[in-house]
Amino acid sequence: MATTKDQRPRTRIGYGWDSHEFKRGIPLKIGGMTLPHNKGLGGHSDGDVLLHALTDALLGAIAAPDIGTLFSPSDPRWKGADSAVFLAESLKRVRAAGYAIANVDSTLILSAPRIDPHAVDIRSKVAELLDIPVECVGLKAKTPEGMGTENAAIAHVVVLLERKTRASAESRRRVRQA
Numbered sequence: 001m002a003t004t005k006d007q008r009p010r011t012r013i014g015y016g017w018d019s020h021e022f023k024r025g026i027p028l029k030i031g032g033m034t035l036p037h038n039k040g041l042g043g044h045s046d047g048d049v050l051l052h053a054l055t056d057a058l059l060g061a062i063a064a065p066d067i068g069t070l071f072s073p074s075d076p077r078w079k080g081a082d083s084a085v086f087l088a089e090s091l092k093r094v095r096a097a098g099y100a101i102a103n104v105d106s107t108l109i110l111s112a113p114r115i116d117p118h119a120v121d122i123r124s125k126v127a128e129l130l131d132i133p134v135e136c137v138g139l140k141a142k143t144p145e146g147m148g149t150e151n152a153a154i155a156h157v158v159v160l161l162e163r164k165t166r167a168s169a170e171s172r173r174r175v176r177q178a
């Protein structure tokens with residue numbers, strides 16, 4: 001049987017970055033979790049800086065348009081939107097392109113609140129949203145020493161994608177049937 005060689009790269013890397021300003025009187029959403037704090041992150045949507053950077057990393061990995069292009073801040077549909085919606089759309093595009101997520105790593109930069117006590121919960125939530133094991137979601141938190149960004153939260157995210165092959169899909173089916 002003649003097979004055509006798959007020209008798509010076996011792996012692809014994606015990178016995303018985002019920042020939002022702290023504002024009083026709104027909930028703090030990070031990684032799909034609401035964290036206890038006296039300020040939240042402002043923005044047109046729910047201001048979830050980590051999910052926005054993650055969404056851009058996934059879109060960037062498949063060279064799709066970025067989050068601001070797909071979900072314009074001037075579009076009233078996205079006012080106060082749950083950022084999990086943006087992430088779900090980017091994941092759908094990754095899968096449609098024939099890729100699966102191998103792992104994600106992220107760094108949050110913010111002066112407060114402390115992320116350590118919530119890190120496991122945030123990693124678990126992100127893993128759930130991406131449908132990957134929690135061991136495949138890295139999260140580090142740093143304080144913005146000397147950066148003068150005390151009233152902002154910044155997120156950097158990298159993601160590695162692996163090409164799905166027909167063979168791997170078949171072997172997964174066999175495992176399920178066994």
Ligand SMILES: [Zn+2]
Nearest residue numbers: 018019049052
């Ligand atoms: Zn954002």
